[in-house]
Amino acid sequence: MIRSRPYEAGDLRLMxxxxxxxxxxxxxxxxxxxxxxxxxxxxxxxxxxxxxxTLVAWAWATGWRSPRGLSYELxxxxxxxxxxxxxxxxxxxxxxxxxxxxSAAVLRARGFEHDAAAPWIRWNARPLGEVEQAVVxxxxxxxxxxxxxxxASRSAAHRSAFSPSRFTDAVYExxxxxxxxxxxxxxxxxxxxxxxxxxxxxWLDEPNRVGELEPVGVRADExxxxxxxxxxxxxxxxxxxxxxxxxxxxxxxxxxYPAPRALYESIGFREAWRHLPFTRAR
Numbered sequence: 001m002i003r004s005r006p007y008e009a010g011d012l013r014l015m016x017x018x019x020x021x022x023x024x025x026x027x028x029x030x031x032x033x034x035x036x037x038x039x040x041x042x043x044x045x046x047x048x049x050x051x052x053x054t055l056v057a058w059a060w061a062t063g064w065r066s067p068r069g070l071s072y073e074l075x076x077x078x079x080x081x082x083x084x085x086x087x088x089x090x091x092x093x094x095x096x097x098x099x100x101x102x103s104a105a106v107l108r109a110r111g112f113e114h115d116a117a118a119p120w121i122r123w124n125a126r127p128l129g130e131v132e133q134a135v136v137x138x139x140x141x142x143x144x145x146x147x148x149x150x151x152a153s154r155s156a157a158h159r160s161a162f163s164p165s166r167f168t169d170a171v172y173e174x175x176x177x178x179x180x181x182x183x184x185x186x187x188x189x190x191x192x193x194x195x196x197x198x199x200x201x202x203w204l205d206e207p208n209r210v211g212e213l214e215p216v217g218v219r220a221d222e223x224x225x226x227x228x229x230x231x232x233x234x235x236x237x238x239x240x241x242x243x244x245x246x247x248x249x250x251x252x253x254x255x256x257y258p259a260p261r262a263l264y265e266s267i268g269f270r271e272a273w274r275h276l277p278f279t280r281a282r
Contacts, residue, residue, distance in 0.1 A: 002056065002081070004088070007046035012036055012178055014048070015058050015073070022075050023208045027097045027275070029123075029248045030203035031214025032071075033179035035060065037167060040174050047088055049081055059085040067092035067279075082106045095121070095275035107278050118277040122253030122261060124269035128211075128240040132267075134233035137225060139192035142234045146183035148190060157188075157196040161217030180204075185211075185242065187235040189227045195219075198227035200235035204242050211239035212248040216260075228263055236267070248272070 016033055019026050038044045043064040049057040056078040060071045070091035074081060083106050086094070094112070096104045104114070134142055145154060155172040159165040175181055185202040198218040204211050213235055218228045236247055249269055251260040 002049060002051050002078075004047055004049045004084075007048065010178075011046070011048060012039070013180065014055055015046075015060075016180065018055050018058065018073055018075060020205050020207055022073070023205065023210065025076060027073055027095075028071070029210065029212040029214075030180075030205040031201075031212035031248070031250070033181070033203050034175065034201065034214045036175045036179040037171050038062070038064075039178055040168075040171050041166065045089075047085075049078075049084070051078070057081045057085060059089050061089040061091060070094040079103070083110070086110055092280050093118075094278050096278055098274040098276055104276075104278070110280070112278040112280050115277045115279040118279065119256060120253050120277050121250050121275040123272045123274065124249050124251060124261075124264050125272040126236075126247055126268040126270065128236060128245055128247055131236045131240055132233060134230040134237070136189055136227065136230045140197065140227070141190050142230065143188050143190050144184050144238065145186035145188065148188055148196070149183075150194075150196065153194075153196045154186070154188060154199060157199055157219045158215070158217055160219040160221070161198075162215075163220065182242075185235065185238055187231055187238060189231045189234075191222065197222040198231040200231045202235040202239050202247075204239065204244055206243060209243055209245040210248065211236075211242070211244035211246070214250065216249070229267060232263070232267055250275075 019028055044062045046060040048055055056075040058073055062069045068091050070089045072085050079102055082103055152169055155167055155169050158167045187200045188196045189198040191197040200213050200216045202211050202213055239247055249264050251264055
């Protein structure tokens with residue numbers, strides 16, 4: 001019998017397990033682990049659906065950015081639960097993986113429509129058979145958090161890259177504790193002063209040999225120096241060394257924010273699928 005319950009401490013790893021077990025037909029990758037950054041805040045809700053002891057669906061509703069959004073995942077064979085997920089979450093916006101007409105039909109029945117004018121996310125993939133060597137300017141160096149270890153500088157770089165940002169030192173500590181974070185996959189470029197100038201956090205789905213970069217950032221005063229490209233290549237080489245054969249990264253797909261997409265294309269990523277925005281009619 002299927003039952004549901006609210007999110008409990010430690011459930012994020014269980015949710016990630018569903019992503020790995022249902023790969024490649026899922027909507028997200030291993031980088032969903034970065035949702036741990038939301039855990040210290042109080043403007044989200046999550047719920048899990050279980051068939052006996054098996055996790056078969058989850059929903060994560062967010063309210064820190066208006067309108068209220070929903071991300072979700074369904075185990076194959078349990079697609080009919082989407083209606084229940086939406087009933088619980090009451091979102092104003094959500095997404096559908098391109099080609100998933102069944103989910104689109106459920107959402108349309110609840111008053112949603114594909115918003116072709118809204119920003120959308122493009123999922124990009126590339127093989128890791130060969131990854132070129134990263135190059136950084138003189139005085140800079142490539143490293144990982146296993147070697148560098150300056151956690152305050154690393155979190156400061158994130159805040160600078162994504163300002164305004166709620167990514168405090170405590171939030172970064174939560175990510176490292178609550179998600180399957182590996183110091184050797186948290187890759188950085190260190191500037192001549194010894195501070196983090198750019199970073200790419202890589203996550204590994206070991207059973208499927210798939211890695212994901214989430215997030216990638218360059219400190220505001222260090223942008224347009226090729227550091228984003230360098231740190232991504234550095235992270236991809238570390239993913240390959242860890243056993244990954246394929247890498248994923250998400251980017252805006254619309255033309256209003258093309259720079260990240262262009263960066264990822266320049267290092268071999270190509271579109272794999274899309275998250276199509278669906279908005280509830282008001």
